[in-house]
Amino acid sequence: MLRWAAIFFIIAIVAAIFGFGGIAEGAASIAKILFFVFVVLFVLAIAFGASIFKR
Template sequence: MLGWVVTFLIVALIAGILGFGGIAGASIEIAKIIFFIAVVLFLVSAVVGLVRGRTRV
């Protein structure tokens, strides 16, 4: 998921350099949304892992 964030940031940088401001802005917004989704999913999985604890076999 973070690979998509990097891809959209690269697209935004290239579009910004070439003068396509609308595409650059949209790409940055998409990258932000995907980044925050990734962070939330990570935090949820970390909390679930802490709550479940380790099981001994």
Template sequence: MLRWVLIFLVVAVIAAIFGFGGIAGAAAEIAKIIFYIFIILFAISLVVRLMRGSGR
């Protein structure tokens, strides 16, 4: 999932360099949304893992 964030950030930077403001803004927003989803899923998996214990 972080790979997609990096891809969209690179697209946003390249689009901004070439002056495509709309595309750059959209790509940056998509990257931000995917990053927030990643953080939420990471936190949920961390809490579930702590609740279950080490499993061994």
């Protein structure tokens, strides 16, 4: 998921360089959403992993 966020971020940068503002904005928002979903899932995996292996 982090890879997809990075890909959309790169698409947003390239689109912004070539002047496609709408595409750049859309790709950047998708990248932001994917990044935050990744962070939430990562924190949950660490929290539940620590609680499972604590037993």
